[in-house]
Amino acid sequence: MIIREWRGRALRDKAGEYPTHFRKTVVPELRKVPGFLGATLSRREEGDRIEFLVLSGWESMEAIRAFAGDNLDKAVVEPGAVAALSDYDQTVRHYEVVADIDNAPETA
Template sequence: MILRRWSSRIRTADEAGYVRYIEATGLRDYRATAGNLGCQMLLRRVADGVTEVTTLSWWESLEAVAAFAGTPIDLARYYPEDDEFLLEKPQSVEHHRVAASDMRL
């Protein structure tokens, strides 16, 4: 199993709108890709008026990640409206091989 992790920052005032936007774009596209095992979006207030956003997605294989992300898979995938929300646009994402897991949601 592969974990794909992406993070950036938004204005705290934009949290609700950004969550709706990501649910309708990135998270929807994760779920629609064969080999996706699930996804989550995390928010963490890091400074006055700034929130860190992290998306986590789980995949059956690196090939499944490539079906979503294209190649090279380490490049972040962005949508047109991201510029309205993001304070920074990191160029890359992280991929981790899941060695052990026990999630109970």
């Protein structure tokens, strides 16, 4: 599995707009892409802004290419996200998952 990491930042008074956009627009579009495995949206306070972290899971770099195009490191940022954020990363990072731990009890 490949994790795709991207970050964007919003002013506090607009901090609710990006999560709404993410749930209503981004997630339905991602679910249409073969090889998309899921995503998390996290937030943290950073001075007068809120930083959002999106981690999406993919079966392969080929699946990411189907979503992002040939320039795999370029962020895909929709107009709704641009309107909700004060700034955002223009590039993404990819990580190969080497361990995936859940909290389920181990079986013998």
